[in-house]
Amino acid sequence: MGDRTLQEDPLNVALADQWRLLDLQALDTRIDQLAHRRRTLPETATIAELAVRRDQVRDLLVAAETEDSDIARDQTKAEADVDQVRQRAERDQKRLDAGQVSSPKELESLQHEIASLAKRQADLEDAVLEIMERREAAQARIAELTAERDRIAADLERTEAALAAATAEIDAETEKVGGERATLAGGLPGELVALYEKVRASSNGLGAAALRRGRCEGCRMELSTTDLNKVRATPEDEVVRCEECRRILVRVADSGL
Ligand SMILES: [Zn+2]
Known part of the structure; x- marks a missing residue:
């Protein structure tokens, strides 16, 4: 059972003030709930998730753009190769057409070269096409990532506004309740508020609780017949503490006494 050795001097407070202490507790609980809600707003988690994805997309976009410029370089080189082969084939063809080559052996060699250049040009053109396809894929990826980046930026902006x-x-509500709380606390005996604050600090935010139908609403324990009798025998203007949880126990209309 509770710590019965720490008996403090009895504190005498009008029962009406004890009831108002329950109102103070309700306001403090409300302020605690508001603070909890402020800390756990779903927008905060959403913003964190969006920021992670934003950074991932940024990195993926850098990688896709690097890949695209690598492919662009490959494409330029491959196209230059095609040009070179085509120009050489054209030169050969002109020589052939001009009838400048008379030796049959040289003629055969030139025709052979023209044929192999044509084959080479076809291969290089295939390579260029393949590079262009890769480039299209890279650019589609960039477009996709850019769209996702913009979507995330818009989502972030909207979520940040919602969070704000x-x-x-919550801040406005906290301020309003805080004002009521200050007024109420200011009208209560200082010793009572001090005791309440002390208990509240070490009791999960709950310093005062009603005794209702024989049960402490702080720790939810039912008082023993002995303890109930003790409370019954205590003058109503004397502050009672729960033997179990040490919270200030306030007698109300349906305390069951
Ligand atoms: Zn209790």
């Missing part, structure tokens, strides 16, 4: 709005709403 939700936070502002």
